[in-house]
Amino acid sequence: MVDQDRVGTLMAAGERLRRRWLRRLLGTGIGALVLAGVALTAPTVGGQAPPPLPAEKQAILDRYAGLQAQGVARPAPVAGAAANPYGDPPPVPAARPGIVAGVGRLNGETETMGPPGIAGRFTNSWYVVGPPLTAIVWAGADRDDTGQGILVVSVWTDAQATSLASLKVLLAPGRTGQLRIAAASGYGLVLVGRDGSRLGFDLGSMTFQK
Amino acid sequence: MGRWGRALVAAALAVTSMVGGPGNAAAAQAYPGYTLSHYVQNSISASAFYSSGCSQGRISVGNGIVVLDFGQPWVSNGTYGARYWYYGGVAFLSTTAIATYVQGFGQGFYDCSPATSYLRLAVGVNNDSGYVTSGHGSAWSAMVGAINAWLVARGYSGRVTAAGAIDAEPGFAARAPAVRAWMTGFGTSWLAYDFGSADGCSWTSYAPPPGLACNNGWRQDDLYYLAWGAPAGWGLPEVYATGTLTLPNGAPSNWMANQWEMVRLYGARYGSLGAAVIAGQMAQTDSLSPQTSWTYLYNSVNAYSPVQGNVRWSTKIVWGL
Numbered sequence: 440m441v442d443q444d445r446v447g448t449l450m451a452a453g454e455r456l457r458r459r460w461l462r463r464l465l466g467t468g469i470g471a472l473v474l475a476g477v478a479l480t481a482p483t484v485g486g487q488a489p490p491p492l493p494a495e496k497q498a499i500l501d502r503y504a505g506l507q508a509q510g511v512a513r514p515a516p517v518a519g520a521a522a523n524p525y526g527d528p529p530p531v532p533a534a535r536p537g538i539v540a541g542v543g544r545l546n547g548e549t550e551t552m553g554p555p556g557i558a559g560r561f562t563n564s565w566y567v568v569g570p571p572l573t574a575i576v577w578a579g580a581d582r583d584d585t586g587q588g589i590l591v592v593s594v595w596t597d598a599q600a601t602s603l604a605s606l607k608v609l610l611a612p613g614r615t616g617q618l619r620i621a622a623a624s625g626y627g628l629v630l631v632g633r634d635g636s637r638l639g640f641d642l643g644s645m646t647f648q649k
Numbered sequence: 650m651g652r653w654g655r656a657l658v659a660a661a662l663a664v665t666s667m668v669g670g671p672g673n674a675a676a677a678q679a680y681p682g683y684t685l686s687h688y689v690q691n692s693i694s695a696s697a698f699y700s701s702g703c704s705q706g707r708i709s710v711g712n713g714i715v716v717l718d719f720g721q722p723w724v725s726n727g728t729y730g731a732r733y734w735y736y737g738g739v740a741f742l743s744t745t746a747i748a749t750y751v752q753g754f755g756q757g758f759y760d761c762s763p764a765t766s767y768l769r770l771a772v773g774v775n776n777d778s779g780y781v782t783s784g785h786g787s788a789w790s791a792m793v794g795a796i797n798a799w800l801v802a803r804g805y806s807g808r809v810t811a812a813g814a815i816d817a818e819p820g821f822a823a824r825a826p827a828v829r830a831w832m833t834g835f836g837t838s839w840l841a842y843d844f845g846s847a848d849g850c851s852w853t854s855y856a857p858p859p860g861l862a863c864n865n866g867w868r869q870d871d872l873y874y875l876a877w878g879a880p881a882g883w884g885l886p887e888v889y890a891t892g893t894l895t896l897p898n899g900a901p902s903n904w905m906a907n908q909w910e911m912v913r914l915y916g917a918r919y920g921s922l923g924a925a926v927i928a929g930q931m932a933q934t935d936s937l938s939p940q941t942s943w944t945y946l947y948n949s950v951n952a953y954s955p956v957q958g959n960v961r962w963s964t965k966i967v968w969g970l
Contacts, residue, residue, distance in 0.1 A: 443951065453921035457945070460864070490923075492926075493880075493922040493923065495880035495922070496835060496880060496883075496922070497761045497879065498837070498880075499838070499840055499881065501695065502838065502839070503810050504705075506797055506801055506806040506810050507799070507806060507807055507810065508671050508803060509806055509807075509809075510800070510801060510806030510807025510808065510809075511807040512803060512807075513804050514804050514807050515759065515803055516804075516806030517759070517760055517764075517803055518760045522760060523696055523700060523703070523757070524699070524756070525694065525695040525699050525753060526696055528692065528694040528696045529695055529698060532691065532692040532735075532736065544736075544738070546737045546738035550738045550739060551737060551738055551739075552720065552721070552732065552734055552737070552739045554968070555688045555718065555720075555734065555775075555966075555968065555969075556688070556934070556966070557888075564736075564737025564738065565737065566736035566737050566738075568736070573691075573737055575737040575739055576737070593968065598689040600690070600692055600969070601690070601691050601692055601693055601694075601697045601738070601969055601970045602969050602970065603967050603968065603969045603970070604968050605838075605934060605935060605968065605970050606934070606968055615665060624939050648759075648766070
């Protein structure tokens with residue numbers, strides 16, 4: 440059960456803290472801006488004032504309001520969109536040497552991390568860094584139907600492969616079970632299913648080949 | 650959540666008022682517009698982060714949140730950090746390196762956005778590793794503090810501030826006690842947004858502590874703690890399922906949104922800090938549109954008493970910067 444007395448005490452304490460803090464800022468002449476900042480983090484509810492936040496949370500929001508106030512008081516000059524101070528991206532790939540353009544590499548089972556947001560069980564993965572294209576292929580199975588082999592493919596035309604990309608989920612024909620990438624040649628992959636069956640996959644056409 | 654789970658609710662379901670009567674509908678809130686959040690992957694650089702922040706600044710929704718998800722919490726040679734998606738594999742980044750990239754994103758946003766805009770930049774990991782610990786949470790919070798100090802020192806903090814974030818999902822490797830420890834270790838200095846799902850939790854009801862069961866031993870109380878019960882915790886749940894359900898007040902929603910609504914109501918009834926305030930919603934690529942996702946969550950949190958009212962933020966997480 441909620442201890443209403445405790446909650447009420449905490450809320451009151453938070454409100455006192457918030458008001459004391461705002462009074463200090465008003466004294467610095469930037470209170471209006473801070474109030475705007477607080478408004479950003481304390482929405483109205485359908486036109487009604489929301490209930491006070493618990494003191495623990497209000498204290499954190501007050502800390503953010505303080506950061507905002509400091510930034511408003513001493514804003515940096517705006518450099519503009521063309522002023523990327525970091526220059527061009529480093530050569531591809533930035534984090535690991537020895538990558539040869541157009542030559543694919545296989546990630547072992549212990550070093551594979553499945554694509555985010557895809558409900559699958561992944562065995563291993565393969566990637567190639569362009570030009571002409573940069574691609575990642577994950578092999579595995581549907582998380583809820585492990586008899587259904589799947590590939591997840593992501594392709595970029597920029598070699599950095601940091602830009603936005605879609606993840607395309609392809610269902611393997613038949614009931615192969617969880618797939619593993621066994622070998623690669625160019626943009627063609629050799630896949631082995633949990634049932635021992637072998638499949639080909641052509642990255643160029645995005646098709647399976649029996 | 651899997652395909653079959655989605656299929657089960659593809660037909661419209663009328664959720665009965667097992668949790669009490671419908672709430673009083675608040676005046677409808679206009680959709681706030683959405684930002685792009687990012688699963689960080691492949692050949693990253695400060696330049697790429699700056700450009701991505703600049704792009705977000707150009708399409709600023711005025712006041713928004715962006716999550717930069719750096720993958721698995723990790724420790725390498727005693728150094729805290731994360732393993733992010735590197736060409737289907739993994740690559741380690743220390744918290745120091747991550748801070749540098751995040752600062753680049755914030756700087757890009759500042760340089761390219763209108764002066765009236767504001768961004769909460771949430772630096773995220775998931776709970777899919779064995780390094781989801783109190784120590785990692787503490788290190789993550791220290792990193793957020795360092796980013797904020799940098800933003801203040803450079804004069805950016807009027808328009809950009811940093812927070813932590815965790816994609817906490819019952820389906821991932823680390824179980825509820827470890828994730829709770831991570832959040833507790835994160836402390837009380839900064840916000841930490843939970844942008845996970847509530848896999849296996851009820852979308853129609855809740856029960857006394859520790860609440861109803863979710864997947865892998867999680868309970869509703871665990872979700873509540875991460876999204877509100879911990880001082881730093883604030884919910885930004887994933888809502889991407891394509892099935893629909895009809896709420897008691899007739900409004901449309903889906904089971905992912907209503908799972909979180911049951912967690913919110915669990916808090917209202919039993920939580921130490923009362924009803925959770927859901928900060929916003931996260932959609933994913935190739936699923937519900939951000940506006941539909943947000944609308945479902947908005948409808949759910951305003952369908953049962955006590956209603957939440959406004960849902961501040963909407964974001965869509967995408968693969969890449």
